[in-house]
Amino acid sequence: MDLISDLANLTNSTLVFATALIFGAMGGLFSERSGVFNIGLEGMMTGGAFAAAIATWYAEKAGYGGASPWLGLLAGIVCGVLFSLLLALASVTLKANQAIVGVVINILAAAITLYLVKIIFNGAGDTDILNEVFSKWAIPGLSDIPFFGKALFNTYPTTYMAYILVPLCSYILFKTPFGLRLRSVGEHPGASDTVGISVTKYRYIGVIISGVLAGIGGAAITLTTTGNFSHSTVSGQGFIALAAMIFGRWSPWGVFGATFFFGMAQALRNFIKLYDWSAHIPMEFLYMLPYLLTLLVLAGAVGKGVKGPAAAGEPYDPSKR
Amino acid sequence: MEQAVPVVELRGITKRFPGIVANDNISLQLRKGEIHALLGENGAGKSTLMSILFGLYQPDEGEIYVNGSREIIDGPGKAIKLGIGMVHQHFKLVQNFTVAENIVLGIEPRRGFSINYRQAHRKVSELSEQYGLKVDPKVQIQDITVGMQQRVEILKTLYRGAEILIFDEPTAVLTVQEIHELMQILRNLAAEGKSIILITHKLKEIMEVSDRVTVIRRGRVIDTLTTSETNESELAEKMVGRRVSFQLDKEKREPGPTLLQVNHLTLRGSDKGRNVLTDVSFEIRAGEIYGLAGVDGNGQHELVDAITGLRPIESGSVVLGGVDLTRKSVRDRMSAGVAQIPEDRQKQGLVLDFKVSENMVLTTYKDSRFGRGGFIDEKAINEHASKLVGEFDVRTAGIHVPMRSLSGGNQQKAIIARELTRDPQLLIAVQPTRGLDIGAIEFVHERLLQAKNEGKAILLISYELDELYKMSDRIAVIFDGQIMGELDSEEVDDEKLGLMMSGNRLKGEGGGAA
Numbered sequence: 001m002d003l004i005s006d007l008a009n010l011t012n013s014t015l016v017f018a019t020a021l022i023f024g025a026m027g028g029l030f031s032e033r034s035g036v037f038n039i040g041l042e043g044m045m046t047g048g049a050f051a052a053a054i055a056t057w058y059a060e061k062a063g064y065g066g067a068s069p070w071l072g073l074l075a076g077i078v079c080g081v082l083f084s085l086l087l088a089l090a091s092v093t094l095k096a097n098q099a100i101v102g103v104v105i106n107i108l109a110a111a112i113t114l115y116l117v118k119i120i121f122n123g124a125g126d127t128d129i130l131n132e133v134f135s136k137w138a139i140p141g142l143s144d145i146p147f148f149g150k151a152l153f154n155t156y157p158t159t160y161m162a163y164i165l166v167p168l169c170s171y172i173l174f175k176t177p178f179g180l181r182l183r184s185v186g187e188h189p190g191a192s193d194t195v196g197i198s199v200t201k202y203r204y205i206g207v208i209i210s211g212v213l214a215g216i217g218g219a220a221i222t223l224t225t226t227g228n229f230s231h232s233t234v235s236g237q238g239f240i241a242l243a244a245m246i247f248g249r250w251s252p253w254g255v256f257g258a259t260f261f262f263g264m265a266q267a268l269r270n271f272i273k274l275y276d277w278s279a280h281i282p283m284e285f286l287y288m289l290p291y292l293l294t295l296l297v298l299a300g301a302v303g304k305g306v307k308g309p310a311a312a313g314e315p316y317d318p319s320k321r
Numbered sequence: 322m323e324q325a326v327p328v329v330e331l332r333g334i335t336k337r338f339p340g341i342v343a344n345d346n347i348s349l350q351l352r353k354g355e356i357h358a359l360l361g362e363n364g365a366g367k368s369t370l371m372s373i374l375f376g377l378y379q380p381d382e383g384e385i386y387v388n389g390s391r392e393i394i395d396g397p398g399k400a401i402k403l404g405i406g407m408v409h410q411h412f413k414l415v416q417n418f419t420v421a422e423n424i425v426l427g428i429e430p431r432r433g434f435s436i437n438y439r440q441a442h443r444k445v446s447e448l449s450e451q452y453g454l455k456v457d458p459k460v461q462i463q464d465i466t467v468g469m470q471q472r473v474e475i476l477k478t479l480y481r482g483a484e485i486l487i488f489d490e491p492t493a494v495l496t497v498q499e500i501h502e503l504m505q506i507l508r509n510l511a512a513e514g515k516s517i518i519l520i521t522h523k524l525k526e527i528m529e530v531s532d533r534v535t536v537i538r539r540g541r542v543i544d545t546l547t548t549s550e551t552n553e554s555e556l557a558e559k560m561v562g563r564r565v566s567f568q569l570d571k572e573k574r575e576p577g578p579t580l581l582q583v584n585h586l587t588l589r590g591s592d593k594g595r596n597v598l599t600d601v602s603f604e605i606r607a608g609e610i611y612g613l614a615g616v617d618g619n620g621q622h623e624l625v626d627a628i629t630g631l632r633p634i635e636s637g638s639v640v641l642g643g644v645d646l647t648r649k650s651v652r653d654r655m656s657a658g659v660a661q662i663p664e665d666r667q668k669q670g671l672v673l674d675f676k677v678s679e680n681m682v683l684t685t686y687k688d689s690r691f692g693r694g695g696f697i698d699e700k701a702i703n704e705h706a707s708k709l710v711g712e713f714d715v716r717t718a719g720i721h722v723p724m725r726s727l728s729g730g731n732q733q734k735a736i737i738a739r740e741l742t743r744d745p746q747l748l749i750a751v752q753p754t755r756g757l758d759i760g761a762i763e764f765v766h767e768r769l770l771q772a773k774n775e776g777k778a779i780l781l782i783s784y785e786l787d788e789l790y791k792m793s794d795r796i797a798v799i800f801d802g803q804i805m806g807e808l809d810s811e812e813v814d815d816e817k818l819g820l821m822m823s824g825n826r827l828k829g830e831g832g833g834a835a
Contacts, residue, residue: 191413196398
């Protein structure tokens with residue numbers, strides 16, 4: 001194996017791992033830009049991963065063949081949205097503490113998915129391995145480009161979607177009236193309210209988009225990297241996505257850079273195994289790497305006074321307008 | 322004079338909040354092209370009334386007519402549609418958006434799916450020229466002055482086609498120069514045919530710019546007058562409900578023994594660089610008000626912190642009634658009789674989300690009167706708070722509502738009530754009438770004089786010379802952390818103070834302790 005080819009493989013694998021994080025972090029971005037903390041990202045991704053596995057499994061059995069993972073993806077979205085509605089209802093309509101609601105969603109998702117898996121699979125802690133998952137698509141022409149073809153254009157459909165998602169989010173947030181209004185609600189809801197923009201409506205939209213994207217993120221894990229669902233499928237990637245959102249300073253391109261970084265931390269543990277000397281490093285350390293980096297990055301970023309949307313975390317109270 | 326249909330007519334508006342009637346059967350007519358001032362003390366109900374007109378609150382009773390037809394204004398969106406715009410006292414601007422983004426927010430010009438920024442910038446520039454409201458569309462709000470932010474707020478309403486503009490206390494945050502500009506802007510807008518409601522409690526501004534005045538007191542309309550046919554003292558009387566003396570009778574009496582001694586106080590800046598206070602010495606006697614003049618930022622805050630013990634001093638001493646406080650903690654100093662009316666009552670003097678009753682014992686809760694063995698005696702606290710609220714006429718819906726719900730003047734009254742009933746030896750009052758209306762200012766001044774007559778030593782720090790003239794027995798000037806000189810109130814004049822305030826030491830007789 002030559003170095004160029006190794007690096008292309010590493011990049012490819014980094015982007016596959018980063019895919020779930022990109023969707024998750026963009027989800028967090030929309031929620032927080034509208035002024036609602038989304039600690040529940042982990043739960044929403046867990047919900048997405050679970051629903052994708054179950055729906056794909058049933059679709060497979062029903063004979064949908066190659067369409068099954070797509071149905072799974074759709075189910076992931078629906079489940080993500082359901083959890084996001086819970087967050088929106090509690091924190092926007094009922095003005096509950098957003099951090100607590102998020103934590104509750106995480107606990108609820110972890111518990112309810114495992115419970116349902118046990119019911120459906122006769123007491124087993126994980127689903128059967130899925131046969132019909134996404135496979136890598138090589139884009140004709142583009143995939144023949146040296147290095148880049150292998151690194152970027154021979155990958156899963158969800159990763160291609162992530163490529164499009166980043167510029168799309170950037171455009172929506174910073175170039176469209178919708179984005180301007182969404183951000184205004186997250187920065188100074190009183191300003192939005194007094195020019196006739198409904199704070200409630202835009203926060204609901206922000207949170208629901210968050211659910212859609214987190215649902216896809218979770219589904220992407222099931223349908224590309226693990227191939228089934230268990231309690232450890234998501235295993236903190238929602239939190240890593242949150243960290244990536246903060247590290248990326250709440251901007252889509254910044255978030256992309258951050259998710260690439262965290263994705264690489266996950267990809268490295270498989271990559272390093274290819275080398276003989278890796279036998280000297282305990283595997284536990286490599287598995288620790290993404291979480292360790294998250295910790296370091298957050299300590300560094302928070303220390304430097306990185307600030308999110310000004311009104312994030314606070315229920316809007318018109319009387320304090 | 323027979324007038325066409327008024328552009329806005331409020332009929333019998335009543336709005337109740339828990340425990341209080343904010344607006345009581347208020348009727349008001351706004352004519353086209355006039356500047357109509359809405360005068361009233363803090364908490365009189367002016368802002369509530371205008372919030373109703375702008376759709377932020379719904380009235381409990383009453384009707385609103387805009388250009389002759391009855392309207393239900395169920396939100397700001399509806400108000401904007403009816404051509405009503407509001408320039409809020411606390412600006413509604415997104416700090417990290419540009420001027421243009423703030424102005425077009427909600428009705429953005431588009432090209433395809435995108436915001437048409439070029440058109441937005443052009444439209445903002447056009448409007449800004451048309452009304453003489455200078456702004457740069459491309460800079461962020463956080464980088465511009467308060468005066469310019471206000472112009473952005475005005476442009477926001479004009480961009481939405483407002484014909485009726487409500488200004489809520491627009492001069493509260495402006496400098497003298499900016500106030501001057503704003504008055505001109507108001508005249509221009511009225512000349513262009515806009516109808517303006519100006520909420521204020523500043524009589525000078527009303528006399529200068531308005532055509533008519535409606536006076537509101539405790540939620541009721543007292544009168545509507547033509548400005549040219551009235552004068553400041555008549556308006557003040559209607560607003561407050563009794564005769565207001567602009568002159569206080571300062572009893573001339575011989576002060577008692579020296580209470581506070583500040584000796585050679587030196588304090589280094591937080592950056593460990595230069596001194597923020599250098600060799601400051603002065604004395605205040607019992608029954609004396611000692612005024613400290615000076616431009617903001619010349620060491621006043623540091624001096625207060627040094628006396629109250631909030632900041633450690635480099636050298637020097639603070640002695641109160643013969644007791645050396647220099648090494649004492651803040652609490653010990655308070656028990657020794659130091660009381661303070663802080664400059665920023667919302668940040669330093671009160672906990673806004675605590676109840677009124679709790680705020681009333683913030684400096685005394687450790688007293689055996691209010692609790693025993695680490696437990697708080699709620700009944701005693703409530704009784705104490707009720708007594709204070711009654712005695713000092715703090716207008717509140719009750720002692721169990723959060724302090725936040727009180728108006729600024731009543732919050733200040735609460736602090737004064739709390740501090741004075743502790744019976745301190747020394748009262749430090751920093752800008753005690755800042756942002757208050759006439760009635761409240763009068764109240765504060767009366768209470769300070771009363772405290773003086775009771776033999777307390779009072780250190781009055783103010784940036785308003787009129788207040789210092791009116792209240793003080795002696796006036797000193799602080800500049801760059803040093804006392805420039807000290808004058809008896811009889812020998813004080815603008816010129817002498819002005820010279821000292823710009824850093825010239827007083828020569829000859831009466832030279833201060835510096």
